[in-house]
Amino acid sequence: MKQGFYTVLENEPLTEQVFRMRLGGDTSPITAPGQFVNIRLAGRFLRRPISVCEWTEGELTIIYKVVGAGTAQMAAMRGGELDLLCGLGNGYDTAPSGASPLLIGGGVGVPPLYGLAKALKREGKDVSVILGFRSAREVFYEKEFAALGARVTVTTEDGSAGVRGFVTDALRNAAPYTYTYSCGPEPMLRAVYGAAATDGQFSFEERMGCGFGACMGCSCRTVTGFKRICREGPVLRREEILWER
Amino acid sequence: MGEMNVRLCGIELKNPVIPASGTFGYGWEFAQWYDINILGTFSCKGTTREPRFGNPTPRIAECPSGMINAVGLQNPGVRAVIDEELPRLRRCYDGKIMANISGFSVEEYAEVAALMAAEEQVGWLEVNISCPNVHGGGMSFGTSPRAAAEVTRAVRAVTDKPVILKLSPNVTDVTEIARACEAEGADGVSLINTLLGMRIDVRRRRPVIANRMGGLSGPAVFPVALRMVYQTARAVKIPVVGMGGVRAAEDVIEMMLAGATAVGVGAANLVDPCACRDIIAALPEAMDRYGIRSLAECIGGCD
Numbered sequence: 001m002k003q004g005f006y007t008v009l010e011n012e013p014l015t016e017q018v019f020r021m022r023l024g025g026d027t028s029p030i031t032a033p034g035q036f037v038n039i040r041l042a043g044r045f046l047r048r049p050i051s052v053c054e055w056t057e058g059e060l061t062i063i064y065k066v067v068g069a070g071t072a073q074m075a076a077m078r079g080g081e082l083d084l085l086c087g088l089g090n091g092y093d094t095a096p097s098g099a100s101p102l103l104i105g106g107g108v109g110v111p112p113l114y115g116l117a118k119a120l121k122r123e124g125k126d127v128s129v130i131l132g133f134r135s136a137r138e139v140f141y142e143k144e145f146a147a148l149g150a151r152v153t154v155t156t157e158d159g160s161a162g163v164r165g166f167v168t169d170a171l172r173n174a175a176p177y178t179y180t181y182s183c184g185p186e187p188m189l190r191a192v193y194g195a196a197a198t199d200g201q202f203s204f205e206e207r208m209g210c211g212f213g214a215c216m217g218c219s220c221r222t223v224t225g226f227k228r229i230c231r232e233g234p235v236l237r238r239e240e241i242l243w244e245r
Numbered sequence: 246m247g248e249m250n251v252r253l254c255g256i257e258l259k260n261p262v263i264p265a266s267g268t269f270g271y272g273w274e275f276a277q278w279y280d281i282n283i284l285g286t287f288s289c290k291g292t293t294r295e296p297r298f299g300n301p302t303p304r305i306a307e308c309p310s311g312m313i314n315a316v317g318l319q320n321p322g323v324r325a326v327i328d329e330e331l332p333r334l335r336r337c338y339d340g341k342i343m344a345n346i347s348g349f350s351v352e353e354y355a356e357v358a359a360l361m362a363a364e365e366q367v368g369w370l371e372v373n374i375s376c377p378n379v380h381g382g383g384m385s386f387g388t389s390p391r392a393a394a395e396v397t398r399a400v401r402a403v404t405d406k407p408v409i410l411k412l413s414p415n416v417t418d419v420t421e422i423a424r425a426c427e428a429e430g431a432d433g434v435s436l437i438n439t440l441l442g443m444r445i446d447v448r449r450r451r452p453v454i455a456n457r458m459g460g461l462s463g464p465a466v467f468p469v470a471l472r473m474v475y476q477t478a479r480a481v482k483i484p485v486v487g488m489g490g491v492r493a494a495e496d497v498i499e500m501m502l503a504g505a506t507a508v509g510v511g512a513a514n515l516v517d518p519c520a521c522r523d524i525i526a527a528l529p530e531a532m533d534r535y536g537i538r539s540l541a542e543c544i545g546g547c548d
Contacts, residue, residue: 001277003519040516045463046307047516085518207303207453209314210515214270216290216319217305219298226298226319 001088001212002029005081009059011074014140017066018108019075020053027055029087033094033115034183034203034235037062038211040083044070047085049211049230051183051203053111054118060086063111063140088211089234092116092201098178100126103150104167104192106184107133110141112203113183117150128177129153130170132188136161151175168195190243202241203234247532248539249525251285253484253507254407254432256341256368258285261497261540262525265488265511266291266345266371266411267316271330276337278518283525285507288343288435289326291373292361294353296322306444306453311463311490312512313442315456318347318376323357331366341368345411347376348396355399362404371486372400375413375438387413387438390425397429407432409486412477414466415441419473420480427481435486435509436477437470463512464490471503478504478545494524494531501540502547 006025013019030052037060038047048070053061066072094116101120105113110131120127127150133139135158145152153170154162163170167184168191180200182192189202206229209215213231220227222240227233249260264275266288275281299317306313321330323346334342344361348354354372361367374387374396386392393410400408410426412419414437423434439460444453452458470489478485487500488509500508513520528540537543 003278003517044307045309045311045512045516046305207305209305209312210518212518213274214268214518215305215314215515216267216299216316217314218302219304219316219319220302221298 001085002026003083003085006060006084007081008077008079011077013075014063015138018063018138018140019066020061020063021074021077022059022061023082023084024059025084026086027057027060030055030060031087032091033119034091034112035087035089036211036234038085038088038208039074041070041073044073046209047211048074049088049208051112052115054115063108065108085212089230090232092181092203092235094119094123096179096199097125097181100128100177101179101181102171102174102177103127103129104171104180104182104184105129105131106167106188107138109182109184109188109203113181114141114144116181117145117148121148121150127151128174130155130167130174132156132167132184133161134158166191168192171195193238193241193243200238201235202238204229204236205234246529247537248541249528249532251506251541251544253486254369254409256407258507260285260525260528261501261505261507262521262528263287263343263486263507263509264514264521265509266373268511268514271326271334272342273330273333273337275518279522281338282340284340284521286340286343286368288345288371288509289330290320291318291345291347292320292323292326292357293318293347293349294323294357296320296325301455303453303455304459306459308442308444308461308463308465311461311465312515313444313454313459313461314439315454315459317456323360327360327364331364335366342366343369343371343409345371345373347373349376350380351395351399354396355403358400359403362406367406369407369409370400370404371409371411371435372396373411373438375411385413385415387422388416390421393422394425394429397426397431401430409433409435411438412436413438414469414473414489420476423477423481427483431483433484433486433506434477434481435488437466437473437489440466440469462490464492466490467496471499474500474505475503475547492520492524494527497524497528498531498535498537498540498543501543502545504545504547506544
Protein backbone atom coordinates (compact mmCIF):
# COMPACT_ATOMS: atom_id res chain seq x y z
CA MET A 1 0.00 0.00 0.00
CA LYS A 2 1.38 3.35 -1.01
CA GLN A 3 0.08 6.76 -1.95
CA GLY A 4 1.39 8.42 -5.08
CA PHE A 5 0.68 10.53 -8.11
CA TYR A 6 0.18 8.85 -11.47
CA THR A 7 0.18 10.34 -14.97
CA VAL A 8 -2.80 9.60 -17.22
CA LEU A 9 -1.13 8.19 -20.34
CA GLU A 10 -4.27 7.02 -22.11
CA ASN A 11 -8.01 7.06 -21.40
CA GLU A 12 -10.12 5.53 -24.13
CA PRO A 13 -13.57 3.97 -24.43
CA LEU A 14 -13.81 0.18 -24.91
CA THR A 15 -17.62 0.24 -25.11
CA GLU A 16 -20.23 2.97 -24.67
CA GLN A 17 -19.76 3.05 -20.90
CA VAL A 18 -16.53 1.20 -20.21
CA PHE A 19 -13.17 2.98 -20.37
CA ARG A 20 -9.56 1.89 -20.16
CA MET A 21 -7.06 4.16 -18.48
CA ARG A 22 -3.31 3.63 -18.56
CA LEU A 23 -1.45 5.29 -15.72
CA GLY A 24 2.29 5.93 -15.34
CA GLY A 25 3.89 5.77 -11.90
CA ASP A 26 5.23 3.50 -9.17
CA THR A 27 3.63 0.06 -9.45
CA SER A 28 5.85 -1.57 -6.81
CA PRO A 29 2.97 -1.62 -4.24
CA ILE A 30 1.05 -4.05 -6.48
CA THR A 31 1.91 -7.59 -5.46
CA ALA A 32 -0.92 -9.74 -6.87
CA PRO A 33 -3.57 -9.71 -9.59
CA GLY A 34 -6.98 -8.75 -8.21
CA GLN A 35 -5.70 -5.89 -6.06
CA PHE A 36 -7.16 -2.42 -6.54
CA VAL A 37 -6.30 1.26 -6.47
CA ASN A 38 -8.34 4.00 -4.76
CA ILE A 39 -8.54 7.16 -6.81
CA ARG A 40 -8.99 10.69 -5.54
CA LEU A 41 -11.00 12.94 -7.86
CA ALA A 42 -11.18 16.73 -7.71
CA GLY A 43 -14.30 17.85 -5.87
CA ARG A 44 -15.28 14.36 -4.64
CA PHE A 45 -14.81 13.53 -0.96
CA LEU A 46 -14.35 9.76 -1.12
CA ARG A 47 -11.92 7.99 -3.41
CA ARG A 48 -13.11 5.58 -6.15
CA PRO A 49 -11.88 1.99 -5.76
CA ILE A 50 -11.07 0.39 -9.14
CA SER A 51 -9.40 -2.98 -9.70
CA VAL A 52 -6.08 -3.20 -11.48
CA CYS A 53 -6.39 -4.89 -14.87
CA GLU A 54 -2.68 -5.35 -15.45
CA TRP A 55 0.60 -3.74 -14.56
CA THR A 56 4.26 -3.58 -15.56
CA GLU A 57 7.10 -1.71 -13.94
CA GLY A 58 6.09 1.93 -14.09
CA GLU A 59 2.66 1.46 -15.67
CA LEU A 60 -0.76 0.15 -14.70
CA THR A 61 -4.05 -0.27 -16.51
CA ILE A 62 -7.52 0.08 -15.03
CA ILE A 63 -10.83 -0.56 -16.76
CA TYR A 64 -13.87 1.16 -15.30
CA LYS A 65 -17.52 1.68 -16.08
CA VAL A 66 -19.18 5.09 -15.92
CA VAL A 67 -21.82 4.57 -13.22
CA GLY A 68 -22.07 8.04 -11.68
CA ALA A 69 -20.69 11.55 -11.58
CA GLY A 70 -17.26 10.45 -10.27
CA THR A 71 -16.54 7.91 -12.99
CA ALA A 72 -17.98 10.32 -15.60
CA GLN A 73 -15.42 12.85 -14.39
CA MET A 74 -12.69 10.20 -14.84
CA ALA A 75 -13.88 9.41 -18.34
CA ALA A 76 -13.54 13.08 -19.30
CA MET A 77 -9.86 13.21 -18.29
CA ARG A 78 -7.37 13.89 -21.07
CA GLY A 79 -3.95 13.59 -19.49
CA GLY A 80 -3.09 15.10 -16.14
CA GLU A 81 -2.31 13.44 -12.83
CA LEU A 82 -4.27 11.32 -10.36
CA ASP A 83 -3.67 10.79 -6.63
CA LEU A 84 -3.86 7.03 -6.02
CA LEU A 85 -3.62 4.70 -3.08
CA CYS A 86 -1.99 1.80 -4.86
CA GLY A 87 -1.72 -1.93 -4.16
CA LEU A 88 -4.80 -2.29 -1.95
CA GLY A 89 -6.41 -5.59 -0.95
CA ASN A 90 -5.15 -9.15 -0.99
CA GLY A 91 -5.61 -10.14 -4.64
CA TYR A 92 -5.79 -13.64 -6.08
CA ASP A 93 -3.50 -16.45 -5.02
CA THR A 94 -2.36 -18.45 -8.03
CA ALA A 95 -0.84 -21.27 -5.94
CA PRO A 96 -3.94 -23.51 -5.66
CA SER A 97 -4.99 -23.14 -9.33
CA GLY A 98 -3.96 -26.61 -10.51
CA ALA A 99 -3.09 -27.24 -14.17
CA SER A 100 -6.25 -25.89 -15.82
CA PRO A 101 -7.98 -23.08 -13.92
CA LEU A 102 -11.24 -21.54 -15.13
CA LEU A 103 -11.72 -17.77 -14.81
CA ILE A 104 -15.26 -16.37 -14.72
CA GLY A 105 -15.95 -12.66 -15.01
CA GLY A 106 -19.10 -10.58 -15.36
CA GLY A 107 -19.14 -7.03 -16.76
CA VAL A 108 -16.59 -4.82 -15.01
CA GLY A 109 -15.63 -7.88 -13.00
CA VAL A 110 -13.67 -8.98 -16.08
CA PRO A 111 -10.62 -6.63 -15.84
CA PRO A 112 -8.80 -8.10 -12.79
CA LEU A 113 -9.07 -11.54 -14.38
CA TYR A 114 -6.90 -10.32 -17.25
CA GLY A 115 -3.91 -9.72 -14.98
CA LEU A 116 -4.66 -13.04 -13.30
CA ALA A 117 -4.79 -14.87 -16.66
CA LYS A 118 -1.44 -13.34 -17.55
CA ALA A 119 0.10 -14.49 -14.27
CA LEU A 120 -1.33 -18.02 -14.65
CA LYS A 121 -0.08 -18.28 -18.24
CA ARG A 122 3.38 -17.22 -17.05
CA GLU A 123 3.23 -20.13 -14.65
CA GLY A 124 2.48 -22.42 -17.60
CA LYS A 125 -1.18 -23.05 -16.70
CA ASP A 126 -3.83 -24.00 -19.24
CA VAL A 127 -6.26 -21.09 -18.76
CA SER A 128 -9.96 -21.00 -19.75
CA VAL A 129 -12.11 -17.90 -19.42
CA ILE A 130 -15.85 -17.25 -19.37
CA LEU A 131 -16.73 -13.60 -19.88
CA GLY A 132 -20.35 -12.59 -19.26
CA PHE A 133 -22.04 -9.44 -20.57
CA ARG A 134 -25.59 -8.22 -21.12
CA SER A 135 -25.26 -7.82 -24.88
CA ALA A 136 -22.76 -7.70 -27.76
CA ARG A 137 -22.44 -3.92 -27.37
CA GLU A 138 -20.97 -4.37 -23.91
CA VAL A 139 -18.37 -7.02 -24.73
CA PHE A 140 -14.72 -6.10 -24.19
CA TYR A 141 -11.34 -7.86 -23.89
CA GLU A 142 -12.39 -11.06 -25.69
CA LYS A 143 -9.46 -10.71 -28.12
CA GLU A 144 -7.01 -9.67 -25.40
CA PHE A 145 -7.68 -12.85 -23.39
CA ALA A 146 -7.41 -14.94 -26.57
CA ALA A 147 -4.09 -13.28 -27.39
CA LEU A 148 -2.73 -14.55 -24.06
CA GLY A 149 -3.49 -18.07 -25.25
CA ALA A 150 -6.56 -18.54 -23.04
CA ARG A 151 -9.65 -20.43 -24.26
CA VAL A 152 -12.39 -17.78 -24.23
CA THR A 153 -16.16 -18.25 -24.04
CA VAL A 154 -18.34 -15.15 -24.17
CA THR A 155 -21.90 -15.20 -22.88
CA THR A 156 -24.54 -12.51 -23.39
CA GLU A 157 -27.94 -12.37 -21.73
CA ASP A 158 -29.67 -11.53 -25.00
CA GLY A 159 -27.64 -13.91 -27.14
CA SER A 160 -26.31 -11.10 -29.36
CA ALA A 161 -22.78 -12.49 -28.97
CA GLY A 162 -21.40 -15.88 -27.92
CA VAL A 163 -23.49 -18.22 -25.79
CA ARG A 164 -26.98 -16.95 -24.87
CA GLY A 165 -27.49 -16.79 -21.12
CA PHE A 166 -25.42 -16.29 -17.99
CA VAL A 167 -21.84 -17.29 -17.20
CA THR A 168 -23.22 -20.26 -15.28
CA ASP A 169 -24.79 -21.61 -18.50
CA ALA A 170 -21.28 -21.77 -19.97
CA LEU A 171 -19.84 -23.01 -16.68
CA ARG A 172 -22.12 -26.08 -16.69
CA ASN A 173 -20.85 -27.04 -20.16
CA ALA A 174 -17.21 -26.19 -19.52
CA ALA A 175 -14.43 -28.68 -20.20
CA PRO A 176 -12.98 -30.18 -16.99
CA TYR A 177 -11.16 -27.59 -14.88
CA THR A 178 -9.09 -27.73 -11.70
CA TYR A 179 -10.08 -24.49 -9.93
CA THR A 180 -12.21 -21.36 -10.43
CA TYR A 181 -11.46 -17.66 -10.05
CA SER A 182 -14.38 -15.29 -10.34
CA CYS A 183 -15.19 -11.61 -10.18
CA GLY A 184 -18.50 -9.89 -10.84
CA PRO A 185 -21.73 -8.73 -9.24
CA GLU A 186 -22.78 -10.65 -6.14
CA PRO A 187 -25.70 -12.53 -7.79
CA MET A 188 -23.21 -13.84 -10.35
CA LEU A 189 -20.76 -14.88 -7.62
CA ARG A 190 -23.54 -16.75 -5.80
CA ALA A 191 -24.53 -18.53 -9.01
CA VAL A 192 -20.91 -19.49 -9.73
CA TYR A 193 -20.52 -20.70 -6.15
CA GLY A 194 -23.56 -22.94 -6.66
CA ALA A 195 -22.55 -24.25 -10.09
CA ALA A 196 -18.78 -24.68 -9.79
CA ALA A 197 -17.42 -28.20 -9.47
CA THR A 198 -14.16 -27.23 -7.73
CA ASP A 199 -12.71 -24.96 -5.08
CA GLY A 200 -12.13 -21.39 -6.02
CA GLN A 201 -11.61 -17.75 -5.14
CA PHE A 202 -14.27 -15.05 -5.38
CA SER A 203 -13.66 -11.31 -5.59
CA PHE A 204 -16.32 -9.18 -3.89
CA GLU A 205 -17.44 -5.62 -4.28
CA GLU A 206 -18.68 -3.37 -1.47
CA ARG A 207 -19.20 0.31 -0.87
CA MET A 208 -15.99 1.53 0.78
CA GLY A 209 -15.06 4.51 2.87
CA CYS A 210 -11.27 4.42 2.91
CA GLY A 211 -10.20 1.32 0.94
CA PHE A 212 -7.28 0.54 3.27
CA GLY A 213 -8.86 -0.94 6.39
CA ALA A 214 -9.46 2.05 8.64
CA CYS A 215 -13.18 2.78 8.55
CA MET A 216 -14.76 -0.70 8.78
CA GLY A 217 -17.27 0.40 6.15
CA CYS A 218 -16.97 -2.73 3.99
CA SER A 219 -16.93 -5.51 6.60
CA CYS A 220 -18.45 -8.91 6.01
CA ARG A 221 -18.91 -12.07 8.04
CA THR A 222 -16.92 -15.13 7.02
CA VAL A 223 -16.42 -18.62 8.41
CA THR A 224 -13.15 -17.37 9.93
CA GLY A 225 -14.58 -14.19 11.44
CA PHE A 226 -15.17 -10.62 10.34
CA LYS A 227 -13.21 -9.47 7.32
CA ARG A 228 -12.82 -6.17 5.56
CA ILE A 229 -13.43 -6.47 1.82
CA CYS A 230 -10.81 -3.77 1.25
CA ARG A 231 -8.10 -5.35 3.38
CA GLU A 232 -8.51 -9.08 3.98
CA GLY A 233 -10.47 -9.14 0.69
CA PRO A 234 -11.62 -8.39 -1.93
CA VAL A 235 -10.79 -12.02 -2.73
CA LEU A 236 -12.30 -14.66 -0.44
CA ARG A 237 -11.73 -18.38 -0.69
CA ARG A 238 -14.75 -20.56 -1.30
CA GLU A 239 -14.52 -22.30 2.07
CA GLU A 240 -14.66 -19.06 4.07
CA ILE A 241 -17.66 -17.45 2.35
CA LEU A 242 -20.91 -16.98 4.28
CA TRP A 243 -23.70 -15.95 1.95
CA GLU A 244 -25.75 -14.36 4.72
CA ARG A 245 -23.54 -11.32 4.11
CA MET B 246 9.77 27.65 15.58
CA GLY B 247 6.59 28.16 17.63
CA GLU B 248 5.53 25.89 20.45
CA MET B 249 2.96 23.28 19.57
CA ASN B 250 2.65 21.49 22.90
CA VAL B 251 -0.55 21.62 24.93
CA ARG B 252 -1.74 19.98 28.17
CA LEU B 253 -4.89 17.92 28.01
CA CYS B 254 -6.32 17.06 31.44
CA GLY B 255 -2.87 17.13 33.02
CA ILE B 256 -1.07 15.11 30.34
CA GLU B 257 1.35 16.83 27.99
CA LEU B 258 0.81 16.47 24.23
CA LYS B 259 3.63 17.39 21.84
CA ASN B 260 0.99 18.86 19.56
CA PRO B 261 -2.82 19.12 19.69
CA VAL B 262 -3.53 16.78 16.74
CA ILE B 263 -5.52 13.65 17.65
CA PRO B 264 -6.87 11.17 15.08
CA ALA B 265 -10.52 10.71 16.03
CA SER B 266 -12.12 7.47 17.10
CA GLY B 267 -13.36 5.21 14.34
CA THR B 268 -11.00 6.59 11.73
CA PHE B 269 -7.72 5.20 13.06
CA GLY B 270 -8.49 1.64 14.22
CA TYR B 271 -6.26 0.73 17.16
CA GLY B 272 -3.43 2.75 15.65
CA TRP B 273 -0.94 0.06 14.68
CA GLU B 274 -2.24 -0.34 11.15
CA PHE B 275 -1.42 3.32 10.49
CA ALA B 276 2.20 2.76 11.51
CA GLN B 277 2.83 1.38 8.03
CA TRP B 278 1.92 4.80 6.56
CA TYR B 279 3.99 6.95 8.94
CA ASP B 280 5.57 7.04 12.41
CA ILE B 281 2.51 7.53 14.61
CA ASN B 282 4.68 8.72 17.51
CA ILE B 283 4.52 12.20 15.97
CA LEU B 284 0.85 12.46 17.03
CA GLY B 285 -0.38 14.30 20.10
CA THR B 286 -2.21 11.07 20.89
CA PHE B 287 -5.02 9.19 19.12
CA SER B 288 -8.44 7.96 20.07
CA CYS B 289 -8.94 4.25 19.43
CA LYS B 290 -11.93 2.57 17.80
CA GLY B 291 -15.00 2.65 20.02
CA THR B 292 -14.79 -0.41 22.25
CA THR B 293 -17.69 -2.29 23.84
CA ARG B 294 -17.88 -5.18 26.31
CA GLU B 295 -18.80 -7.78 23.69
CA PRO B 296 -17.38 -8.16 20.18
CA ARG B 297 -19.68 -6.45 17.68
CA PHE B 298 -20.05 -6.90 13.93
CA GLY B 299 -22.04 -3.70 13.64
CA ASN B 300 -24.63 -2.82 11.04
CA PRO B 301 -25.32 -4.54 7.73
CA THR B 302 -23.65 -3.06 4.61
CA PRO B 303 -23.76 -0.70 2.78
CA ARG B 304 -22.50 1.38 5.70
CA ILE B 305 -21.04 4.31 3.75
CA ALA B 306 -22.51 7.05 1.58
CA GLU B 307 -20.70 9.91 -0.05
CA CYS B 308 -21.97 13.48 0.43
CA PRO B 309 -20.94 16.90 -0.83
CA SER B 310 -17.77 17.60 1.17
CA GLY B 311 -18.20 14.63 3.44
CA MET B 312 -19.56 11.18 4.08
CA ILE B 313 -22.19 9.35 6.09
CA ASN B 314 -21.26 6.21 7.98
CA ALA B 315 -23.34 3.70 9.86
CA VAL B 316 -20.67 1.21 10.90
CA GLY B 317 -22.46 0.48 14.15
CA LEU B 318 -19.52 0.21 16.52
CA GLN B 319 -17.85 -2.80 14.96
CA ASN B 320 -15.06 -3.82 17.36
CA PRO B 321 -13.50 -7.00 18.72
CA GLY B 322 -14.69 -6.41 22.30
CA VAL B 323 -12.72 -5.08 25.28
CA ARG B 324 -11.02 -8.42 26.07
CA ALA B 325 -9.52 -8.77 22.59
CA VAL B 326 -8.52 -5.09 22.57
CA ILE B 327 -6.52 -5.59 25.76
CA ASP B 328 -5.08 -8.99 24.80
CA GLU B 329 -4.36 -8.37 21.11
CA GLU B 330 -4.71 -4.78 19.90
CA LEU B 331 -2.82 -2.98 22.68
CA PRO B 332 0.20 -5.34 22.61
CA ARG B 333 0.41 -4.86 18.82
CA LEU B 334 0.24 -1.10 19.29
CA ARG B 335 3.01 -1.16 21.90
CA ARG B 336 5.46 -2.30 19.22
CA CYS B 337 5.04 0.92 17.26
CA TYR B 338 3.73 3.55 19.70
CA ASP B 339 5.31 4.77 22.92
CA GLY B 340 2.71 7.31 24.03
CA LYS B 341 -0.57 7.12 25.89
CA ILE B 342 -3.76 6.60 23.95
CA MET B 343 -7.24 7.90 24.42
CA ALA B 344 -9.42 4.83 24.94
CA ASN B 345 -12.81 5.40 23.33
CA ILE B 346 -15.50 3.30 24.99
CA SER B 347 -19.17 2.70 24.36
CA GLY B 348 -21.97 0.92 26.13
CA PHE B 349 -25.62 0.11 25.88
CA SER B 350 -26.18 0.41 29.62
CA VAL B 351 -24.60 2.40 32.44
CA GLU B 352 -23.18 -0.87 33.84
CA GLU B 353 -21.49 -1.69 30.55
CA TYR B 354 -19.84 1.74 30.42
CA ALA B 355 -18.48 1.27 33.93
CA GLU B 356 -17.20 -2.23 33.22
CA VAL B 357 -15.43 -1.36 29.97
CA ALA B 358 -14.07 1.85 31.51
CA ALA B 359 -12.55 -0.01 34.46
CA LEU B 360 -10.89 -2.60 32.21
CA MET B 361 -9.44 -0.05 29.80
CA ALA B 362 -8.36 2.41 32.49
CA ALA B 363 -6.33 -0.33 34.16
CA GLU B 364 -4.12 -0.54 31.06
CA GLU B 365 -0.86 1.35 31.35
CA GLN B 366 -1.04 2.43 27.67
CA VAL B 367 -4.31 4.26 28.31
CA GLY B 368 -3.93 7.95 29.20
CA TRP B 369 -7.51 9.17 28.89
CA LEU B 370 -10.92 7.59 28.60
CA GLU B 371 -13.16 9.05 25.93
CA VAL B 372 -16.74 8.03 26.61
CA ASN B 373 -18.97 7.94 23.55
CA ILE B 374 -22.49 8.71 24.76
CA SER B 375 -24.11 8.72 21.33
CA CYS B 376 -25.21 5.09 21.55
CA PRO B 377 -28.76 4.06 22.38
CA ASN B 378 -29.64 3.22 25.99
CA VAL B 379 -31.30 -0.18 25.81
CA HIS B 380 -32.82 0.26 29.26
CA GLY B 381 -33.98 3.78 28.47
CA GLY B 382 -36.19 3.12 25.48
CA GLY B 383 -33.29 3.23 23.01
CA MET B 384 -32.76 6.99 23.34
CA SER B 385 -29.14 8.00 23.04
CA PHE B 386 -27.46 8.72 26.41
CA GLY B 387 -26.02 11.84 24.85
CA THR B 388 -29.36 13.51 24.19
CA SER B 389 -30.44 13.77 27.81
CA PRO B 390 -28.50 15.72 30.47
CA ARG B 391 -29.66 13.21 33.10
CA ALA B 392 -28.50 10.13 31.15
CA ALA B 393 -25.20 11.82 30.24
CA ALA B 394 -24.66 12.68 33.91
CA GLU B 395 -25.43 9.14 34.96
CA VAL B 396 -22.83 7.68 32.57
CA THR B 397 -20.26 10.26 33.71
CA ARG B 398 -20.85 9.41 37.37
CA ALA B 399 -20.51 5.66 36.71
CA VAL B 400 -17.27 5.99 34.76
CA ARG B 401 -15.85 8.57 37.18
CA ALA B 402 -16.36 6.10 40.01
CA VAL B 403 -14.11 3.42 38.48
CA THR B 404 -11.00 5.43 37.54
CA ASP B 405 -8.73 8.32 38.48
CA LYS B 406 -7.56 8.71 34.87
CA PRO B 407 -8.98 11.67 32.95
CA VAL B 408 -12.53 11.04 31.72
CA ILE B 409 -13.60 12.89 28.58
CA LEU B 410 -17.23 12.70 27.47
CA LYS B 411 -17.75 12.67 23.71
CA LEU B 412 -20.86 14.66 22.97
CA SER B 413 -23.48 14.24 20.28
CA PRO B 414 -24.36 17.30 18.20
CA ASN B 415 -27.88 15.95 17.63
CA VAL B 416 -29.33 17.94 20.53
CA THR B 417 -31.04 21.28 21.03
CA ASP B 418 -28.41 22.68 23.39
CA VAL B 419 -25.06 20.92 23.62
CA THR B 420 -23.88 23.18 26.45
CA GLU B 421 -26.58 21.80 28.71
CA ILE B 422 -25.20 18.26 28.23
CA ALA B 423 -21.61 19.48 28.67
CA ARG B 424 -22.49 21.18 31.97
CA ALA B 425 -24.25 18.04 33.21
CA CYS B 426 -21.07 16.01 32.53
CA GLU B 427 -18.85 18.63 34.16
CA ALA B 428 -21.04 18.63 37.27
CA GLU B 429 -20.50 14.86 37.67
CA GLY B 430 -16.73 15.14 37.52
CA ALA B 431 -15.87 14.87 33.83
CA ASP B 432 -12.30 16.06 33.17
CA GLY B 433 -13.11 17.17 29.64
CA VAL B 434 -15.58 16.96 26.79
CA SER B 435 -14.96 16.22 23.13
CA LEU B 436 -17.23 17.25 20.29
CA ILE B 437 -18.73 16.86 17.85
CA ASN B 438 -19.66 13.29 17.13
CA THR B 439 -21.31 12.88 13.71
CA LEU B 440 -24.48 14.66 12.67
CA LEU B 441 -27.42 12.40 11.86
CA GLY B 442 -27.90 12.36 8.10
CA MET B 443 -29.28 10.37 5.20
CA ARG B 444 -28.97 9.77 1.43
CA ILE B 445 -31.46 8.12 -0.92
CA ASP B 446 -30.53 6.11 -4.00
CA VAL B 447 -32.88 7.86 -6.40
CA ARG B 448 -32.90 5.07 -8.97
CA ARG B 449 -33.85 2.39 -6.42
CA ARG B 450 -35.90 4.71 -4.23
CA ARG B 451 -34.32 3.42 -1.08
CA PRO B 452 -31.76 4.68 1.41
CA VAL B 453 -28.13 4.27 0.31
CA ILE B 454 -27.20 3.00 3.77
CA ALA B 455 -28.68 -0.29 4.99
CA ASN B 456 -29.30 1.27 8.40
CA ARG B 457 -31.19 4.06 6.55
CA MET B 458 -29.52 6.84 8.53
CA GLY B 459 -25.97 7.44 9.64
CA GLY B 460 -23.51 10.02 10.88
CA LEU B 461 -22.33 12.84 8.65
CA SER B 462 -18.68 13.86 8.94
CA GLY B 463 -16.07 15.60 6.84
CA PRO B 464 -15.47 19.25 5.88
CA ALA B 465 -19.24 19.75 5.49
CA VAL B 466 -19.69 19.72 9.28
CA PHE B 467 -16.73 21.94 10.21
CA PRO B 468 -18.69 25.21 10.74
CA VAL B 469 -21.31 23.41 12.86
CA ALA B 470 -18.59 21.74 14.93
CA LEU B 471 -16.72 25.00 15.36
CA ARG B 472 -19.85 26.77 16.54
CA MET B 473 -20.61 24.04 19.10
CA VAL B 474 -17.00 24.01 20.36
CA TYR B 475 -17.16 27.80 20.74
CA GLN B 476 -20.43 27.63 22.72
CA THR B 477 -19.28 24.73 24.89
CA ALA B 478 -15.87 26.22 25.71
CA ARG B 479 -17.69 29.24 27.11
CA ALA B 480 -20.12 27.14 29.11
CA VAL B 481 -17.69 24.87 30.98
CA LYS B 482 -14.33 25.21 32.74
CA ILE B 483 -12.99 21.78 31.73
CA PRO B 484 -10.99 21.41 28.48
CA VAL B 485 -12.76 20.83 25.19
CA VAL B 486 -11.40 18.58 22.44
CA GLY B 487 -12.72 20.06 19.20
CA MET B 488 -13.39 17.94 16.15
CA GLY B 489 -15.58 17.76 13.07
CA GLY B 490 -14.38 18.26 9.51
CA VAL B 491 -10.82 19.28 10.38
CA ARG B 492 -8.49 18.64 7.45
CA ALA B 493 -5.76 21.30 7.53
CA ALA B 494 -3.41 23.11 9.92
CA GLU B 495 -5.58 26.26 9.60
CA ASP B 496 -8.61 24.28 10.77
CA VAL B 497 -6.67 23.20 13.88
CA ILE B 498 -5.86 26.81 14.70
CA GLU B 499 -9.46 27.87 14.06
CA MET B 500 -10.75 25.16 16.42
CA MET B 501 -8.29 26.25 19.08
CA LEU B 502 -9.31 29.89 18.73
CA ALA B 503 -12.90 28.69 19.24
CA GLY B 504 -11.80 27.19 22.54
CA ALA B 505 -10.44 23.71 21.82
CA THR B 506 -7.44 22.55 23.89
CA ALA B 507 -6.76 19.73 21.43
CA VAL B 508 -8.19 18.93 18.03
CA GLY B 509 -9.51 15.68 16.60
CA VAL B 510 -9.12 14.75 12.95
CA GLY B 511 -11.59 12.16 11.68
CA ALA B 512 -12.86 11.66 8.14
CA ALA B 513 -9.70 13.23 6.67
CA ASN B 514 -7.76 10.10 7.75
CA LEU B 515 -10.02 7.95 5.58
CA VAL B 516 -9.35 9.89 2.40
CA ASP B 517 -5.68 10.43 3.06
CA PRO B 518 -4.00 7.97 5.43
CA CYS B 519 -1.23 10.51 6.07
CA ALA B 520 -3.60 13.42 6.80
CA CYS B 521 -2.51 13.89 10.43
CA ARG B 522 1.19 13.68 9.58
CA ASP B 523 0.71 16.36 6.94
CA ILE B 524 -1.37 18.60 9.24
CA ILE B 525 1.30 18.41 11.96
CA ALA B 526 4.02 19.15 9.42
CA ALA B 527 2.10 22.19 8.16
CA LEU B 528 1.38 23.62 11.62
CA PRO B 529 4.65 25.57 12.20
CA GLU B 530 4.32 27.46 8.93
CA ALA B 531 0.63 28.18 9.56
CA MET B 532 1.49 29.45 13.07
CA ASP B 533 4.14 31.76 11.60
CA ARG B 534 1.65 33.07 9.07
CA TYR B 535 -0.73 34.12 11.84
CA GLY B 536 1.95 35.28 14.26
CA ILE B 537 1.27 32.48 16.76
CA ARG B 538 4.24 31.70 19.00
CA SER B 539 2.49 29.12 21.15
CA LEU B 540 -0.59 27.12 20.25
CA ALA B 541 -1.53 26.81 23.93
CA GLU B 542 -1.82 30.58 24.09
CA CYS B 543 -4.38 30.76 21.33
CA ILE B 544 -6.89 28.41 23.01
CA GLY B 545 -10.15 30.36 23.20
CA GLY B 546 -8.43 33.34 21.64
CA CYS B 547 -11.44 34.37 19.57
CA ASP B 548 -13.47 37.23 21.05
